[in-house]
Amino acid sequence: MDIHLERGEGGWGSLVERLWLFGFVAEKFPTGMTIIHESCELARRGKEQPTWRVFSLKELHSATNNFNYDNKLGEGSFGSVYWGQLWDGSQIAVKRLKVWSNRAETEFTVELEILARIRHKNLLSLRGYCAEGQERLIVYEYMQNLSLHSHLHGHHSFECPLDWNRRMNIAIGSAEGIVYLHHQATPHIIHRDIKASNVLLDSDFQARVADFGFAMLIPDGTTHVPTKGKGTLGYLAPEYAMMGKPNESCDVYSFGVLLLELASGRRPTEKLSSTVTQSIVDWALPLVCEKKFSEIADPRLNGIYVEGELKRVVLVALMCVQDLPEKRPTMLDVVELLKGESKDKFSHIENSEMFRSPLTEEINNGTSVVEDRLDYISEEKELERPLKENAEL
Numbered sequence: 080m081d082i083h084l085e086r087g088e089g090g091w092g093s094l095v096e097r098l099w100l101f102g103f104v105a106e107k108f109p110t111g112m113t114i115i116h117e118s119c120e121l122a123r124r125g126k127e128q129p130t131w132r133v134f135s136l137k138e139l140h141s142a143t144n145n146f147n148y149d150n151k152l153g154e155g156s157f158g159s160v161y162w163g164q165l166w167d168g169s170q171i172a173v174k175r176l177k178v179w180s181n182r183a184e185t186e187f188t189v190e191l192e193i194l195a196r197i198r199h200k201n202l203l204s205l206r207g208y209c210a211e212g213q214e215r216l217i218v219y220e221y222m223q224n225l226s227l228h229s230h231l232h233g234h235h236s237f238e239c240p241l242d243w244n245r246r247m248n249i250a251i252g253s254a255e256g257i258v259y260l261h262h263q264a265t266p267h268i269i270h271r272d273i274k275a276s277n278v279l280l281d282s283d284f285q286a287r288v289a290d291f292g293f294a295m296l297i298p299d300g301t302t303h304v305p306t307k308g309k310g311t312l313g314y315l316a317p318e319y320a321m322m323g324k325p326n327e328s329c330d331v332y333s334f335g336v337l338l339l340e341l342a343s344g345r346r347p348t349e350k351l352s353s354t355v356t357q358s359i360v361d362w363a364l365p366l367v368c369e370k371k372f373s374e375i376a377d378p379r380l381n382g383i384y385v386e387g388e389l390k391r392v393v394l395v396a397l398m399c400v401q402d403l404p405e406k407r408p409t410m411l412d413v414v415e416l417l418k419g420e421s422k423d424k425f426s427h428i429e430n431s432e433m434f435r436s437p438l439t440e441e442i443n444n445g446t447s448v449v450e451d452r453l454d455y456i457s458e459e460k461e462l463e464r465p466l467k468e469n470a471e472l
């Protein structure tokens with residue numbers, strides 16, 4: 080018989096209690112969101128032990144050289160992220176809460192609650208957490224090649240290690256990670272902040288979707304959940320920006336923006352002048368209507384890409400960013416289309432009305448989105464740091 084009880088430790092109290100019983104698990108989190116959890120995934124994993132654990136603050140201080148500035152990998156709304164090395168030589172990334180607040184506490188708990196229940200090759204894995212006094216830290220696997228954002232727009236964009244093959248793998252891999260969240264996780268998960276800085280790259284440049292602080296667990300049968308809007312400028316679905324009702328199609332919209340970014344190397348929005356900002360969607364659509372795909376391709380690719388795949392990525396992206404959520408594909412469709420598995424669906428898309436007239440109303444004009452109702456909007460920023468050791472560039 081296999082029964083044991085685990086109890087998290089720390090001044091904040093027990094974060095999670097787990098009762099392991101014949102391969103099933105009862106989880107108890109302080110948010111109370113999930114008291115009993117009997118997921119298919121856990122059943123599949125059988126009696127596998129959780130891969131994460133509770134870290135002491137002392138251990139994390141020593142791993143990160145006392146959160147030394149030189150170890151800092153980046154900074155987000157929650158706090159700073161530091162590179163560290165554990166006593167066994169394994170590398171970690173430690174996210175340290177900046178200022179304690181109720182909102183930060185919620186983000187911390189939501190992220191842990193979600194990370195603890197997911198496991199997929201294209202999602203960032205949790206190594207553990209630390210909650211001592213007012214300190215809140217999340218420990219992740221370290222991703223040697225940092226974020227997609229850093230390669231497209233940041234410190235590493237000039238080295239451009241992202242050839243076309245890697246870009247295709249990143250597109251398909253990150254889409255598969257989101258398919259898992261939307262269609263396979265129990266309950267389903269809406270990420271709500273899909274963007275280039277939340278797609279991390281491992282030593283083989285495989286994509287790992289990260290940052291679940293804004294994510295939401297959606298029980299079966301829920302059509303939409305009213306909530307205050309969250310997300311990042313340039314990636315927000317118009318209906319979500321205006322009404323703040325998230326569902327899976329909001330992630331699909333953000334993923335469409337990310338695909339355009341990956342193909343073109345442009346940012347989601349570009350300032351044309353001090354008063355005019357153009358969205359990547361408004362820039363790409365007229366070029367597609369004129370069949371000028373080569374003008375969309377990132378100049379850093381030096382013309383070395385597979386024409387058919389570039390076209391596929393761009394057309395699928397534009398299907399994802401349609402104004403009407405019901406017209407957007409699901410992430411399952413997106414994966415199928417990106418892999419070129421559905422010739423019929425693709426030729427239907429190629430002949431779509433929206434690619435005939437440049438001024439179609441299917442796409443928003445990039446300036447009409449009312450984003451001031453959002454509770455929290457972040458802007459893309461990234462600390463310029465060299466890659467840590469083992470980066471294969």
Ligand SMILES: Nc1ncnc2c1ncn2[C@@H]1O[C@H](COP(=O)(O)OP(=O)(O)OP(=O)(O)O)[C@@H](O)[C@H]1O
Nearest residue numbers: 152153154155156160172219220221222226276457
């Ligand atoms: N596991 C990791 N391995 C390597 N680098 C990481 C890891 N996690 C985060 N980073 C780096 O730290 C940066 C900051 O991450 P963080 O998730 O805190 O913020 P963000 O996603 O950029 O912004 P926000 O949280 O405000 O949306 C990332 O862009 C990435 O470069």
